Amino acid sequence: MKTDVQVAVIGGGIVGVSVLYWLAKLGWTDTVLLERRELTSGSTWHAAGNTTYFGPYPKMTALFAGSIRTYLQAEKETGQSVGFHETGSLRLAATERELELFHDYAPRYEGLGIPFHVRSPEEVAALHPFIDTGQIHGAAHTPTDGHVDPTGATNALAQAARIRGASVERRCPVETIAKFGSRWVLETPNGAVTTEHVVVATSFWAREMLVPLGLNLPVYPTQHHEIITESLPEIAALDTELPSMRDSWVSCNVRQEQNGLLIGIYEEEPEFWALDGIPPDFKEELLPPNLDPLMPHLERLMERMPLFAEAGIKVANNGPMCLTPDGLPLIGPVPAMERLWLATGFNVGIGTGGGSAEILANWMTTGQPPKGLDAIHADRFGNDLSKDAALASIRKVYARGYQLPDRI
Numbered sequence: 114m115k116t117d118v119q120v121a122v123i124g125g126g127i128v129g130v131s132v133l134y135w136l137a138k139l140g141w142t143d144t145v146l147l148e149r150r151e152l153t154s155g156s157t158w159h160a161a162g163n164t165t166y167f168g169p170y171p172k173m174t175a176l177f178a179g180s181i182r183t184y185l186q187a188e189k190e191t192g193q194s195v196g197f198h199e200t201g202s203l204r205l206a207a208t209e210r211e212l213e214l215f216h217d218y219a220p221r222y223e224g225l226g227i228p229f230h231v232r233s234p235e236e237v238a239a240l241h242p243f244i245d246t247g248q249i250h251g252a253a254h255t256p257t258d259g260h261v262d263p264t265g266a267t268n269a270l271a272q273a274a275r276i277r278g279a280s281v282e283r284r285c286p287v288e289t290i291a292k293f294g295s296r297w298v299l300e301t302p303n304g305a306v307t308t309e310h311v312v313v314a315t316s317f318w319a320r321e322m323l324v325p326l327g328l329n330l331p332v333y334p335t336q337h338h339e340i341i342t343e344s345l346p347e348i349a350a351l352d353t354e355l356p357s358m359r360d361s362w363v364s365c366n367v368r369q370e371q372n373g374l375l376i377g378i379y380e381e382e383p384e385f386w387a388l389d390g391i392p393p394d395f396k397e398e399l400l401p402p403n404l405d406p407l408m409p410h411l412e413r414l415m416e417r418m419p420l421f422a423e424a425g426i427k428v429a430n431n432g433p434m435c436l437t438p439d440g441l442p443l444i445g446p447v448p449a450m451e452r453l454w455l456a457t458g459f460n461v462g463i464g465t466g467g468g469s470a471e472i473l474a475n476w477m478t479t480g481q482p483p484k485g486l487d488a489i490h491a492d493r494f495g496n497d498l499s500k501d502a503a504l505a506s507i508r509k510v511y512a513r514g515y516q517l518p519d520r521i
């Protein structure tokens with residue numbers, strides 16, 4: 114194990130591995146990633162892998178675009194598949210106002226060279242034969258996004274980073290972080306690692322990890338469900354994979370998974386998990402599903418996509434997912450803690466992890482913060498936000514689901 118490095122990244126989910134990869138690409142290879150168990154052991158292994166280009170915040174669109182680009186680059190460099198399915202996505206306009214907003218967003222995509230179309234209900238029906246378009250006003254269509262295999266992408270990124278000289282240590286939990294002079298010392302059961310820079314990419318574990326340094330990060334685990342249906346003959350009969358669908362009225366996303374449907378739901382009353390501390394014996398297991406709060410959404414989905422009403426549920430997964438009070442990640446240096454960097458708080462870490470890592474790695478290697486991305490700066494909540502206030506905001510953010518801000 115490397116014991117004296119320029120950068121130690123803690124956490125081997127999609128985000129930490131993406132940071133390791135981008136640092137290596139930018140020439141910083143005196144690096145080691147330390148992972149408590151196996152790569153993807155946190156939220157990454159059970160994510161649906163949705164990676165869309167659609168988003169209401171113009172400055173964030175580049176993060177989404179950068180993520181797919183990052184994963185495909187790693188695939189090219191290693192030959193390891195990231196399982197990208199270019200199905201495209203439909204973001205339904207449940208209201209006239211949503212449709213107006215989609216038209217407002219269009220020039221941004223043109224500027225970035227990302228195909229973006231505002232579709233009529235008839236066009237939506239042609240693209241996705243199972244959506245009942247009777248109650249929608251149209252949709253935003255991003256035809257070149259889709260979904261990846263989160264585990265495949267993580268492994269490809271790790272392999273591509275290793276090829277350039279970076280190291281990955283699995284089964285190596287960081288037990289303490291302390292500063293001695295100008296260097297950080299990370300204690301692990303396999304020995305200490307001394308490093309100039311530390312990147313904390315430990316998702317909802319980051320909070321407890323940094324309390325001993327006097328930090329109060331507002332990142333908490335929320336329970337998030339995804340449902341996978343049995344195969345449906347109507348889907349098996351299709352020639353091409355269905356586009357992903359996102360709908361503010363149902364508050365869910367739906368994509369094709371083999372010959373069934375995979376549905377992710379943002380319910381109105383989200384449940385937190387492990388608010389008094391992540392159990393030390395938590396490995397990578399799922400949480401017991403609780404379907405009752407999901408029922409109103411599933412009933413609405415039966416109206417929006419009547420085919421779903423005919424499907425048996427094969428699996429209901431409930432996994433912990435990290436959230437911050439505004440739903441955006443914490444990226445960048447921690448003030449007053451020289452060379453301690455955060456890459457945590459991701460709730461769409463597959464969709465934004467690769468692009469965010471590119472931004473962080475550029476920031477670290479040039480010393481220049483990214484322009485116009487104050488919304489994701491690690492220090493934006495200060496250090497004094499109470500737990501109650503943070504949880505109240507997270508509840509609202511989660512329950513907002515796919516509703517768009519009226520102004521951006």
Ligand SMILES: Cc1cc2nc3c(=O)[nH]c(=O)nc-3n(C[C@H](O)[C@H](O)[C@H](O)COP(=O)(O)OP(=O)(O)OC[C@H]3O[C@@H](n4cnc5c(N)ncnc54)[C@H](O)[C@@H]3O)c2cc1C
Binds near residue numbers: 126285317432
């Ligand atoms: C059911 C479900 C579906 C989802 N679907 C999607 C989706 O379709 N698209 C999308 O973009 N997002 C999705 N997400 C969210 C996505 O899973 C997360 O945003 C993403 O995986 C976060 O990646 P991460 O690297 O920040 O965290 P994690 O994957 O949780 O990685 C953190 C890592 O840190 C390690 N670690 C913790 N403590 C230590 C320590 N002391 N020492 C060393 N290592 C440590 C952990 O073992 C873990 O491997 C979904 C989430 C859930 C629950």
